[in-house]
Amino acid sequence: MKNDFDHIDPETSVYTNKIFDAGIAGGGLAGLSLSILCNKAGYNSIVIEKEKYPFHKVCGEYISFESWGFLEELGVPLSEMNLPAIRKLLVTAPNGKYLEHNLPLGGFGISRYKLDALLASVAEKRGAIILENTKVLDIHFANELFSIQIPGNNVHCRTAIGAFGKRSTMDVLWKRKFIQKNRGRLQNYIGVKYHIKMDWPDDLIALHNFKNGYCGISKIEDQKCCLCYLTTASNLRHCGNDIKQMEEVILQQNPFLKKIFFDSSFLFDKPATIAQISFAAKTQVENHVLLAGDAAGMIAPLCGNGMSMALHSSRILFPVIRSFLEGKISRKQLEMEYQQQWKKIFSKRLSTGRAIQRFFGSPLLSNLLISSLKPFPGILNKLISSTHGNPF
Numbered sequence: 001m002k003n004d005f006d007h008i009d010p011e012t013s014v015y016t017n018k019i020f021d022a023g024i025a026g027g028g029l030a031g032l033s034l035s036i037l038c039n040k041a042g043y044n045s046i047v048i049e050k051e052k053y054p055f056h057k058v059c060g061e062y063i064s065f066e067s068w069g070f071l072e073e074l075g076v077p078l079s080e081m082n083l084p085a086i087r088k089l090l091v092t093a094p095n096g097k098y099l100e101h102n103l104p105l106g107g108f109g110i111s112r113y114k115l116d117a118l119l120a121s122v123a124e125k126r127g128a129i130i131l132e133n134t135k136v137l138d139i140h141f142a143n144e145l146f147s148i149q150i151p152g153n154n155v156h157c158r159t160a161i162g163a164f165g166k167r168s169t170m171d172v173l174w175k176r177k178f179i180q181k182n183r184g185r186l187q188n189y190i191g192v193k194y195h196i197k198m199d200w201p202d203d204l205i206a207l208h209n210f211k212n213g214y215c216g217i218s219k220i221e222d223q224k225c226c227l228c229y230l231t232t233a234s235n236l237r238h239c240g241n242d243i244k245q246m247e248e249v250i251l252q253q254n255p256f257l258k259k260i261f262f263d264s265s266f267l268f269d270k271p272a273t274i275a276q277i278s279f280a281a282k283t284q285v286e287n288h289v290l291l292a293g294d295a296a297g298m299i300a301p302l303c304g305n306g307m308s309m310a311l312h313s314s315r316i317l318f319p320v321i322r323s324f325l326e327g328k329i330s331r332k333q334l335e336m337e338y339q340q341q342w343k344k345i346f347s348k349r350l351s352t353g354r355a356i357q358r359f360f361g362s363p364l365l366s367n368l369l370i371s372s373l374k375p376f377p378g379i380l381n382k383l384i385s386s387t388h389g390n391p392f
Helices: 029-040 065-074 112-125 169-173 233-238 243-249 255-263 306-325 331-357 363-373 377-386
Strands: 019-025 045-048 062-064 085-092 098-109 129-131 138-142 145-150 153-162 189-197 204-210 213-219 225-232 272-277 289-291
Touching (some): 019 306, 029 112, 029 306, 062 306, 098 363, 112 129, 138 153, 138 169, 153 306, 204 255
Antiparallel strands (some): 062 098, 085 098, 189 272, 213 225
């Protein structure tokens, strides 16, 4: 992959002397899958990623089966990878109450470390240019062209896509509305992820509640498990900003989590972390830049559908980009059609996810929710289905 971009002569650089059909800021699931779709259809794309593949990212690493066919269509050989198929759900409350349930559709486990690198490799084979270790400093729009500013250079493109994840310096730079809002119940979360080894069923995903947060665990490739939790920044502050202390004092009040932390071998020297996560509503277009994946809207992780939504957003974005590049629609129509499609497919899922999240992280409410739903599996099925979609 293309590295050391700072050493390229700006006078002869193919990146500065070329106008790309799609310039994509962020090389995660949404950005890479969109790049593959563009190049498969004969359009050139460039992906700008601040990290170097492969790398770990805070993520639950469970993907709904609705995305399986799409990933294979892109060129990811999932059927050859012997990935764990996850069909069962376990939900526990801090006091030890629990419910078990068969998932209506189910999903599979794969790490972002593996999947993102696979998608990047597919994108390059399709002819996409990927700039790693390169930070997007700003994106400007003038005279129907975008200029993506990176260290020492500018990249020019006809459409610009922001696929920079949950929170980015671009959000702050553009003063996006969700950044400006007062801190509320949907704002200022932190995420922590480990890979661990323990005796864990291949077909089970668990969601363990604790005070002001919840922790998911499920199998990924190579007999490893992903353990990822979300909690409030205040929880961490109250434990002296010490993650280990927070896990011992708060998370392990849930007896299921206490056993997991005691029985597991932790494979990271230190966890992957992210701060200032917001689940507030976001826009899908900013300054004519089309936003995809978590940059456009983030579903509560307890719903287990964030990775599929990121992939699906590229699926709905590409056809309207293609129509624009073919001259069939105007830029205004491109932006309007994408926003309409995005809201039609995802808005209800996001609002349902926000509503469900209010029951999690509260010992009283999570105990109540589990007690209430346990006798009524049909209602639980409807809740799960309302945060998921059909294969796309």
